Amino acid sequence: MNDLSLRTMVARGSTRALKDIWRDDPFVMRLQKLGDLTLPDLQSLRAVIETELTVKKRRDLVLDGYEFCKLCFVKSGFAARYKLLRNGKRQIVNFVLPGDVVGLPSSFIDRAAASVVAVSDMTLQICSLESFAALCYRRPKFGLMLSWLAAQEAANYAEHVIDVGRRTPIERLAHLLLEIHARLVMVGKAADNAFNLPFTQELMSDALGLSVPHLNRMLTRLRAEGMIAVNERRLEFIDPKAVQQLAQFQPVRPARIPIPDEIELD
Helix, strand or coil: CCHHHHHHHHHHHHHHHHHHHHHCCHHHHHHHHHCCCCHHHHHHHHHHCCEEEEECCCCEEECCCCCCCEEEEEEECCEEEEEECCCCCEEEEEEECCCCEECCCHHHCCCCCCEEEECCCEEEEEEEHHHHHHHHHHCHHHHHHHHHHHHHHHHHHHHHHHHHHCCCHHHHHHHHHHHHHHHHHHCCCCCCCEEECCCCHHHHHHHHCCCHHHHHHHHHHHHHCCCEEEECCEEEECCHHHHHHHHCCCCCCCCCCCCCCCCCCC
């Protein structure tokens, strides 16, 4: 075997090894739905990750009103982005799932506008905002991809406003369950019509503007009407179409980033 053949085999082995590392990474899975990632892209992304951090449940990751200049790609676990009011009431503005970015949008404004708390043990891949910005200058597709992710976040926020403002309590709950399921499916963390519900009724009630007893009654009603089944934390959609019609649910599906004909990619 000559040196060229050996180098080729080593290179192919390195490519497979790197792709295997990223194969089940939920953040990379989300990015790949937006556009193709080459081996140099993956190498560049890996290079800007400073560390992989394990965070325990109930730890605050971001504090409202404080500066935060990191992007944390969620590899596993769940968090809640929330605002605590002076009267002690908490409004959860959205849930953070695997594949999401802690630091979007708080790292892009002067001070964080909300807090983020881990609601389970989490594994995060940490990258400084400065390093990611430098990556975007070198490989602009990452800047485009992040803007696409931000657009998806904005679409989800709009639905949350409609939940609290106009949907009935049972419609709110149905919509939230469908949204969580759709987002988990996107990163390979849920079956077609079932998933492990990662959030307590207290957390969901703070997201939907309902009391815990009221939310529990709505959950019982969905079960009694044969729309869902719940076994411990496992939730199954028995009649998915009925739940979708009830919630007027339209999943926020990512659009591929268009590539002009004159652009050449690595």
